[in-house]
Amino acid sequence: MPDISLILYKDGRAYDISGLAESIKWKGRKGSAARSVSISLLDDNSGMNKAVSEIDVTRGNHLIFSYKGKELFRGIIMSQQQSDSRKMPITAYDNGIYLSNNKDTFVYENKTVHDIFIDVCKRFGIKYSEVAETKYKIPELTKSKTTAWD
Structure with missing residues (x-):
């Protein structure tokens, strides 16, 4: 996915996790305040919620999704799961989630x-x-x- 950019912000540092993304779904509904992005990250074997790059991806981290250099989404990771299939599904929501909740x-x-x-x-x-x-x-x-x- 060469045109895709995923930047994770954690502890004041930026990490490019674009190469870890297996799939990305960017979604929102007409009439809904919040937009979301769901990503399937390739995970390592440790079971410790660490992606291949050794970045600990957790809830509360900030995420920016861009396509061809244009920022499309900026939000906070609110859901992160460990799976047996060496994939880590994460979901981030933009600040609209606070307006609607x-x-x-x-x-x-x-x-x-x-x-x-x-x-x-x-x-x-x-x-x-x-x-x-x-x-x-x-x-x-x-x-x-x-x-x-x-």
């Missing part, structure tokens, strides 16, 4: 969509750069125990 209560009065968006980002620690200004103020918006994605 964490709930809060939102109460706004006379706020613009701009203001609401910034508040939601701050509550969930989401970075943003530019947000379009909106003029219309929503008289009242109450969402009890709902996700940020909703």
Whole structure:
């Protein structure tokens, strides 16, 4: 897979694990906050969750998937399994997973969509750069125990 790049970030260091990938599935659904990538890594014989390159791939590691130099996915490994077939299936999700799984209560009065968006980002620690200004103020918006994605 010469056009594919998989970079694993662990303990402040970057590791190219592209050569360990046997298969890659990048997926997401319309209307869903999170995207995911599932990868089957070639594993060694030790049974110690170490891939051939001696990199310990574990949950919580960050992963970047690129194709022909263009970054397509950036996320966190949330599932990693050891198998008897010398393969290690891993699944990473982008930050959208937090938007769809964490709930809060939102109460706004006379706020613009701009203001609401910034508040939601701050509550969930989401970075943003530019947000379009909106003029219309929503008289009242109450969402009890709902996700940020909703």
